[in-house]
Amino acid sequence: MPAAGDRNWFGRVRPSWSLARQLFVLQVVVVAVVVLAGAALAWYDAQQRNEDAARDKVVAVSRTLAAQPAVRDGLTAPNPTATLQPLAERVRADTGVDFITIMSPAGIRYTHPDPTRIGQRFLGHIEQAVAGQVFTETYTGTLGPSVRAVVPVYDDAHRLVGLVSVGITVQVLTAALREQVIAMVAVAAGALLVGGLLTYLVSARIRRHTHGLRPAELSRMYEYHDAILHAxxxxxxxxxxxxxxxxxxxxxxxxxxxxxxxxxxxxxxxxxxxxxxxxxxxxxxxxxxxxxxxxxxxxxxxxxxxxxxxxxxxxxxxxxxHTELQALSGELDSMRGFAESLRSQAHESANRLHTVVSLIELGRAEEAVAFATAELRLAQQLTDRVVGAVGEPVIAAVLLGKSAEAGERGAEVVLGAGTEIDDVDVEHIDSRDLVTILGNLIDNAVEAALEGPRPRVEVTIRSTADGVLIRVADSGPGVDPDSAQQVFQRGWSTKDDGRGLGLTLVGQSVRRHRGSIEVHNDGGAVFTVRLPPGSDGAR
CATH class of the missing domain: 3.30.450.20 (PAS domain)
Known part of the structure; x- marks a missing residue:
């Protein structure tokens, strides 16, 4: 039974070999096969080269002897062996070949490294040489398998007077090849050792990067990783x-x-x-x-x-x-401010009512009417607009709430002369974006107006040929012309404290409706928003 530590984090039993180990074994096998195949090819090539060199050598020695006058004269002498045997042995010793056999056209030996073989028939093929051709073959003779060449010998009249055969035994070739093979084996072993070491280093690096995981685990991890990223x-x-x-x-x-x-x-x-x-x-x-x-x-x-x-x-x-959350938060803040303004108005209304009642009790009815009319003129105007609005209650509600809130802070919010709330078509504008735009512009204007001697904010809203126009002007110090392009960036505020977000949200809402927003100074700062008709806020 596998131990708990033998299970991976997928709950499956861990196989014995990790990806790094499998790659290590595979690479070792590949290196070994390549090295052994290379060594085999090198051995085969060396063998072929040795045989080719041996053939070239025996042919060259045979041709040289066949062209010697001493050989031609010896073949026609009464006792060819007496003349040719010493010559053949001397040349054999000088050239390093294993045998030199000079024979008659019928193949009877006149020379041989073993004198007892002289006079016997040559073991091998001589037909091609008798026909005048030089040929080579590998044949098993008295000294064992050998690579030999047979060359015809002609006299001055171009008559065949004998044959010369020179050979090198396969045993000698094998001995020479053995020395080369030892060197090749040493090189192959070194290459295998170096290849194995490099393979181990690569395997260790792979193991470090794969953390010892197996291929199935890596594949499953990738699938989970990809699924999670897309989900x-x-x-x-x-x-x-x-x-x-x-x-x-x-x-x-x-x-x-x-x-x-x-x-x-x-x-x-x-x-x-x-x-x-x-x-x-x-x-x-x-x-x-x-x-x-x-x-x-x-x-x-x-x-x-x-x-x-x-x-x-x-x-x-x-x-x-957080787009939706921010929009809802802005709307909630506006509704909270609206509710607070209603509470404040209720409190102020109660105070005013007590004042009116007191004036009436004192018999000063005309003064009571004048006081109530003067104090409630703006609130009544906005309230009438709220009650009379059909498709745009949000605008009137925001204006009513913001004016009451500004009044508590000592600022006055008034409607511009060109305001036509009842005729403004805002059905294509998301109400939350409308609250964001209008509410934040008024809040910013009130903050700026409070810095002046007579805090006043004028709001103008009307329909135009280009859509809906919203203009908010304040009596504050205005906007620095050099900062006019920065007021809608995050962190800008009239207090210069780096925490401003309201105007940035205004700019975002205007862009979402493919509208435009401008700011300039006219006594104070004037913000003008234009929302084209038919914009639905979808990009």
Whole structure:
């Protein structure tokens, strides 16, 4: 039974061989086969070369002897052996061949390394030589198997007077080949040793990178890894220390409006992301729940730096979509402010009512009517608009709530002369985006107006040929012209404290509806938003 430690994290029994070990054995076998095959080919080539060299040598010696006048004269002498035997033995010793046999055309030996063989018939084929050809063969004679050549000998009249055969025994060739084989075996053993060592180093490296896992486990891990990356809704990025994106899952591609196939391998600065997000991804610091805005979304970003020992592996970036949550939070804040303003108005109304009652009790009815009329003029105007509105109660509700909230802070919110709330068509505009745009512009204007001597905010809303126009002007100090293009970036605020998010959300909502927003100074800051007709907020 396998021990508990023999089971992997999938609950299966671990096979005995890991991927690294299998590759090691496979590589060793491949190296061994290659080395042995190379050695065999080298041995075969050496054998062929030795035989070819032996044939060339015996042919050359045979031709040289056949051309010697002493050989021709000896063959025609009364006692050929007496003349030719010493010559043949001397040449044999000088050339290193194993035998030199000079014979008659009929194949009767006149010379031989073993004198007792003289006078006997030559063992081998001589027909081709008798016919005038030089030929070689491997034949077993009195000295054993040998590579031999047979050459005809002619006199001055070109008559065949004898034959010369020179041979080298196979035993000698084998001995010479054996020395070469020993050298080849030594080289092959060295190559096998070096190949095995290199294979072991490669195997160790693979084992370190695969953590000793087997092929089935690696395949299953990849399948799970791929399935998880495509299944999770949260965005996931892996960013190398150099800033290149090494992994981008489907969630990140959707949240950042990227193409995964074109994202991986690119630097974060080349993806068209907001500068603040690019700076965060390339900062090398750990980030927890940091809010970043793109053209269409509010993202919650987490960045974790990863290391392996002393190596910096880059960062893991997770992205969560907080667009809906941010919109709902803004709407909730607006509704909370509206409720608070109603509470404040109820409290103030009670005080005013007591004042009116007291004036009436004192018999000063005209003063009571004038006081009530003056104090409630703006509230009544907005209330009438709320009651009378049909398709645009959100606008009137936001105006009513914000005016009451501003009044408590000492600022006045008034409607511009060109405001036509009842005629504004906002059915194509998402109510949450409308609350975001109008609410944040008024809040920002009130903050700026409170810095002036007479805090006042003027709101104008009407339909135009280009859609819906929203203009919010304040009596504050205005906007620095050099900062006019930065007011919609995250971190800008009228307090210059780096925490501004409202105007950034305004810009995002306007872009989502394919609208435009402008800012200029006219006494104070004037923000103008234009939302084209038919824009539905879908990109």
């Amino acid at each position: 999770v809704r949260e965005g996931l990025l892996l960013v190398a220390p150099s800033g290149q994106v090494t992994l981008c899952n489907d969630g990140a591609a959707v949240l950042l409006s990227l193409d995964p196939a074109e994202t991986e391998g690119e630097h974060v600065s080349e993806l068209g992301l907001p500068k603040s997000l690019v700076d965060t991804l390339g900062s090398g610091r750990t980030v927890r729940d940091e809010v970043h805005l793109t053209d269409e979304r509010v993202l919650l970003v987490n960045v974790s730096q990863i290391r392996s020992g002393d190596r910096d592996l880059g960062a893991v970036v997770t992205l969560r979509d």
